[in-house]
Amino acid sequence: MLKDYFKTIFQAIQSLFTGMKLTGYYFTHLKEIQTEEYPDNRATLKMAERFRGEVIMPHNEDNEHRCTGCQACEIACPNGTIKIITKQEVLADGKKKKRIDSFIYHHDLCTLCNLCIVACPSDAIKMGQTFEHSVYDKKLLKKILNKPGSKLMEGVE
Template sequence: MFIVKYIKDVFSGIKSLLVGMRRTGYYFTHHKEIITEQYPDNRDTLVMADRFKGEVVLLHDENNEHACTGCTACELACPNATIKIVTKFDITPEGKKKKALDKFVYHLELCTMCNLCIIACPTDAIKMAQTFEHSVYDRAELTKILNKPDSKIREGVE
């Protein structure tokens, strides 16, 4: 019958609306369901997953030595030329010329954190750091030189 169906429609419609309102009302009154993490306040306790890929860093030990031989394997592996290795020739004590790393230029603004350079590195000289706060006011600051000044290659790394 028309009128019965009409009234049924009205009531089932109102009921479905009330069900939705009950759900939002539940969350309105239950503040323990809030899942917000207050970012700048939790900086000290924020732990990134250890596999998180934030940026490429060249590992230096306490003697300011790294393991990069300047072989350019990472440069070749990088799909978008994020890494540029500039090499120089050191004179070894024996008087031989030896290729060594001069500058490890890293374009963070190009990097897509794909991890291919890390896989390619034969000496595990580079790794992914867990930093993520990369915002700067000037684009040029994102181009970094990863080897520290006066750092040199660790003994025995070939």
């Protein structure tokens, strides 16, 4: 009985050293440490290609986007994150056409599920790779994605 008691104590110390040996190994092999020193590594930090941070609307150099205002993304969104306000615009040839007035994106409601991107028929929106979104006021998370004065790109219907 007493022998078992001391045996257990010995085994406990032994297993403690087995664990400590492993810790010691990593303590002396600094190359195997895999932690990243965020935010000090901001300059070199690269997010994955498909990382989903926020919905963005790419514009070209002439301040043109590809959004036709079809509202497919608005229907596809499970949370009511996207609201598209359209307007009637008179084109150069006198025809009236539907164009977007503002593409409102509520970032605070967004779960980044990618369903709007998949639903978009004209590749107007995509996922941005930024991830530092914290702000002091919730209102700042309501974003208008089309830039002021932007137009629909030629040839996108």
